[in-house]
Amino acid sequence: xxxxxxxxxxxxxxxxxxxxxxxxxxxxxxxxxxxxxxxxxxxxxxxxxxxxxxxxxxxxxxxxxxxxxxxxxxxxxxxxxxxxxxxxxxxxxxxxxxxxxxxxxxxxxxxxxxxxxxxxxxxxxxxxxxxxxxxxxxxxxxxxxxxxxxxxxxxxxxxxxxxxxxxxxxxxxxxxxxxxxxxxxxxxxxxxxxxxxxxxxxxxxxxxxxxxxxxxxxxxxxxxxxxxxxxxxxxxxxxxxxxxxxxxxxxxxxxxxxxxxxxxxxxxxxxxxxxxxxxxxxxxxxxxxxxxxxxxxxxxxxxxxxxxxxxxxxxxxxxxx
Numbered sequence: 001x002x003x004x005x006x007x008x009x010x011x012x013x014x015x016x017x018x019x020x021x022x023x024x025x026x027x028x029x030x031x032x033x034x035x036x037x038x039x040x041x042x043x044x045x046x047x048x049x050x051x052x053x054x055x056x057x058x059x060x061x062x063x064x065x066x067x068x069x070x071x072x073x074x075x076x077x078x079x080x081x082x083x084x085x086x087x088x089x090x091x092x093x094x095x096x097x098x099x100x101x102x103x104x105x106x107x108x109x110x111x112x113x114x115x116x117x118x119x120x121x122x123x124x125x126x127x128x129x130x131x132x133x134x135x136x137x138x139x140x141x142x143x144x145x146x147x148x149x150x151x152x153x154x155x156x157x158x159x160x161x162x163x164x165x166x167x168x169x170x171x172x173x174x175x176x177x178x179x180x181x182x183x184x185x186x187x188x189x190x191x192x193x194x195x196x197x198x199x200x201x202x203x204x205x206x207x208x209x210x211x212x213x214x215x216x217x218x219x220x221x222x223x224x225x226x227x228x229x230x231x232x233x234x235x236x237x238x239x240x241x242x243x244x245x246x247x248x249x250x251x252x253x254x255x256x257x258x259x260x261x262x263x264x265x266x267x268x269x270x271x272x273x274x275x276x277x278x279x280x281x282x283x284x285x286x287x288x289x290x291x292x293x294x295x296x297x298x299x300x301x302x303x304x305x306x307x308x309x310x311x312x313x314x315x316x317x318x319x320x321x
Contacts, residue, residue, distance in 0.1 A: 027051055084160040085143060087136040092126055095119045131167075138163055138181040141206075145185055148204040151194055159188035166219050175215060179207045183216040187225055195230045197272045199300040232257050232266065232275035235299070239279055242298045243290055252282035260316045269309065273301040277309030285319075 026033050027046040034047040044054035066072035082089040097119070099112045107115070127133045139160055146156045162184040166172060172180050182205040189196045202209040220227055233254050240250045256278040260266070266274060276299035283290045292303045299306075 025053070027053060083157065084164065085139055085156050087132055087139055088126060093122075095122050134172075134177055135164075135167065138167075138177045141178055141181045142185050145182065145201070145204045149185075149189075149196055149200065151189060151196070152192075155185070155188045155192050155194060158191055159185040162187055162219070162223070162225070165223055169222060171219055171222055175218075176207060176211075178205065179211050179215045180219065182207055182212050183219055186212060186216050187220060187227070190227055190230060191225070193234065195234050195271070197235075197300060199272075230271040232261075232271040232278065235272055235275040236279060239275060239295075239298050243279070243283075243294065245279070245283060245288055245290070246286070249279065249282045249286045249288055252286055253278040256281055256313055256317065260313045263316050265312055265316055270301065270305065272299050273305040274309055275299065276301055277306045277313055280306055281310055281313055281319075 025035055027035065027049060029046065029051045030049045032046055032048040035053060036045050036047045037043075038045050043052050043056075045052055064075050066075055082091065095115065095118055099107050099115060101107055127136055142159045142163065143156060146159065159181075163181055166180055166184065182201060186196070186198065186201050189201075198209050198213055202212055205212065219225070236250055236253050236257070240253070253275070257266075257275065260278075276295050279299075280290065280292060280295045283295075292306050296303045296306055
């Protein structure tokens with residue numbers, strides 16, 4: 001028997017063993033060979049009797065789902081998605097701060113000093129010039145203020161895009177980075193329909209309310225941001241929640257705002273003060289009275305504003321106090 005013949009025989013035996021291992025399996029319960037692999041639960045199930053033959057199988061497929069060829073071509077495993085909230089859009093790597101190796105063991109003092117130097121240089125080369133350092137600072141400020149305000153991730157993304165546009169158009173020259181960053185966040189809140197008043201924004205910012213308003217008007221005009229007037233009804237759920245008022249009061253306040261706005265009372269009025277007055281009026285009508293001081297503290301307006309708007313609203317609705 002020649003050498004080539006022996007090799008062919010060994011290869012045939014190996015293929016036969018593979019076929020036997022991968023051969024058609026049967027259900028031990030009903031002896032059916034109709035076994036179905038459940039991709040969502042990583043199980044091998046008998047389609048006839050429902051017995052789970054195997055479980056906790058390893059799924060070699062991707063972690064994403066695609067419903068057509070185009071989606072399948074666009075998706076791949078490439079790490080976390082890019083984000084506008086980081087100056088490098090999240091494309092750089094970061095050296096871990098833990099002084100441990102891949103097995104979790106502590107590394108030597110020589111290696112620790114080496115890793116310390118690498119981390120230092122990593123931080124230095126992430127920002128190549130002063131412009132990137134300023135952008136990094138501005139985006140971190142937006143993230144800090146957004147966290148303090150409790151706004152969602154989408155608002156942070158929009159604020160970062162607005163700030164990048166202002167930087168590209170050279171609108172920051174002569175203005176503070178904090179002022180432009182705060183104005184971008186205020187504009188993003190309005191654009192995403194999650195309004196926050198200038199008083200709330202200025203509380204978490206390091207600049208004054210007057211500067212925020214002035215900078216906001218400037219960048220919105222230069223960038224062509226089409227901002228619609230804020231609807232007072234968008235403040236009602238948050239204010240009612242902080243005042244621990246019922247759904248009935250919330251519904252009544254929205255009704256007051258709708259009725260009085262149709263008569264033109266809202267024109268030129270502060271939306272926060274208008275919403276606060278409607279909530280105060282609704283709380284009286286629903287026998288869940290709150291004082292003007294309590295409502296004013298939540299809405300961050302004065303009691304005088306609430307009294308004036310309240311009188312206008314109840315007169316427009318024909319209610320006698």
